[in-house]
Amino acid sequence: MNDHDAIGPMITQIGARARAAAATLATASAEAKENALNAAADALWDQRATIIAANKQDMAFGAQKGLSPAMMDRLMLDKDRIKGMVDGLRAVAGQTDPVGEVAEEWTQPNGLHIQRVRTPIGVIGVIYESRPNVTADAGALCLKSGNAVILRGGSESFHSSQAIHACLVAGLASAGLPETSIQLIPTRDRAAVTAMLQATDHIDVIVPRGGKGLVGLVQREARVPVFAHLEGIxxxxxxxxxxxxxxxxxxxxxxxxxxxxxxxxxxxxxxxxxxxxxxxxxxxxxxxxxxxxxxxxxxxxxxxxxxxxxxxxxxxxxxxxxxxxxxxxxxxxxxxxxxxxxxxxxxxxxxxxxxxxxxxxxxxxxxxxxxxxADGGEFGMGAEIGIATGKLHARGPVGAVQLTSFKYLVTGDGTVRP
Structure with a gap:
């Protein structure tokens, strides 16, 4: 799809589907999410030849664009890197489910018992460049934390990301979870990025993963809250x-x-x-x-x-x-x-x-x-969406726990305020 006029309605439709999926994921069982991630890992490994073939298309595109050797390395997938994605999915699957965790609780002198409980954020938009493994990492972490996710990969990794995304969808289907829990924007058109940044009704937070140019664009234009992921100096x-x-x-x-x-x-x-x-x-x-x-x-x-x-x-x-x-x-x-x-x-x-x-x-x-x-996998998080350099909400490697918010559950016994 290259028609700019169609981009806005497409993002609205994708966002509406994500919002509906998020409502289901918020109460999905830990077992269902774990099963979906393990099934996605199986699919990734089974489809490794297809993924590598898709990646060769992206590598040719990157070479034509004149990407630097370092950027080509970020883009490249081989059997070992696919195995790393598979291991990351299994590691995230095996983690304790953060949703519903009681982070803190106490009882007030008036008898009110208060709990602070982890909840999903809702719908997360992830905008990233080059590295196709972010498709798997972001999809896995958002699912584990009960969030629906809209992925917008870089133009260079277009085919690789589609092949990886198909495996994540297969995992969702096998576990009986909405296939729209993890959606990939099906266009290279940069207008999709702008549309995501304005989609306040459908996206709760944007996570940019890329260079200074991308992050700067997101921070300048976003009306949706942003987890800042600045360059790594x-x-x-x-x-x-x-x-x-x-x-x-x-x-x-x-x-x-x-x-x-x-x-x-x-x-x-x-x-x-x-x-x-x-x-x-x-x-x-x-x-x-x-x-x-x-x-x-x-x-x-x-x-x-x-x-x-x-x-x-x-x-x-x-x-x-x-x-x-x-x-x-x-x-x-x-x-x-x-x-x-x-x-x-x-x-x-x-x-x-x-x-x-x-x-x-x-x-x-x-x-x-x-x-x-400096990597969520090395920190024991299984994977990461990125390293957040801001000071609000999430900081450092952003894993499943960092993709949750919280709510207070307050219990009384006919308690009234004087």
Whole structure:
């Protein structure tokens, strides 16, 4: 469908179906949701050849568009990555159902017994770029938390997302849940994004998953509430009391394991004391691994860093690097250039680590660990919709629990207010 005039009515129709499905999901049993996710996992694995064939179409489209190697890596699906999606679906299926959980309860002096109970949000719109696995992750987490979801994948992953979505629908059907619980927008037309952002009657919250351009567009134009997922300008600070081998291992992994994900390190900060002792060992290791190091004058690098290299999300085999004068200088740099996503410190000094953790307010802070662990699956959530960098409602990896709201259940015994 390419007719702009038809986009609005299509989103309205999809939204109405999602709202109806959400009413059913709100009271669906934990067993039904678990069965649907396990059946979807079975379908994904059974249909892996079909999914890979669809992905080849998307890879050809991406190459034609001139996507970078890192973006092509984000787009690519193979047997191992499909197995990862299958494992993620099963992990989410096996989690405790958050709906109905009593998060807190107490009794007032007047005898009123009050419970705060987790409830689904309703209908969630997820707008994402490139990575087709988000189709499975978002569908699974929304279903687990009792929400209907409307998925709008990137144009690059159009065929892959459709093949994955068909498996999720098969899972819903096998468990007797509404097939409209997980819907995929069937067009590449960007007008669908605008229509979703205005659909206040049908969508309760929008979750953008993508680069700065997409998130900025969503935040500017959305009339529906948004879970902010900003770019991942992740820093690794190597303190003067860092262990050399730990520092080398973490820095290399944080940058090179997968450069196209939001948890990839984009800036290396080296304490002057560490540099005085160990020299350029870290930047040399990065360059030997094929990374372009954009370094300040104090460090050996591939090229000289420019001012706008700091605070940039490269999503590629590129890193900015700078010498800083202690943890306070590192903290000041991260406050100025970071995106409140994920920042790491490498140190054996407990007091310095505590200062780093206390003074920074990133959604995720790490010590002696790679920023590539900034992932809901690695946090035990099975999967994630993304890393929320805002401060309201959800923050950090957004899993099933973070996709719930709550209501208060109040019980009295003929209790009246004086």
């Amino acid at each position: 992740c820093h690794v600070y190597v303190d003067g009391d860092a262990d050399l081998e730990k520092a080398k291992a973490v820095v290399l992994n944080a940058k090179t394991r997968r450069t196209g994900i939001c948890g990839s390190a984009e800036t290396l900060l080296v304490d002057k004391a560490f540099h005085d002792t160990h020299g350029d060992v870290l930047t040399e290791a990065l360059m030997n691994a094929g990374v372009e190091v954009r370094a300040d004058a104090s460090l050996k690098g591939s090229v000289a860093a420019q001012p706008d290299d700091f605070g940039k999300e490269f999503l590629d085999m590129i890193i900015a690097a700078k010498v800083v004068d202690g943890v306070d200088d590192a903290i000041a740099h991260i406050r100025q250039y970071g995106s409140n996503h994920t920042d790491a410190i490498i140190t054996e000094n407990d007091a310095i680590a505590e200062r780093f953790f206390h003074q920074l307010d990133s959604a995720i802070l790490m010590r002696n660990a790679s920023t590539q662990f």
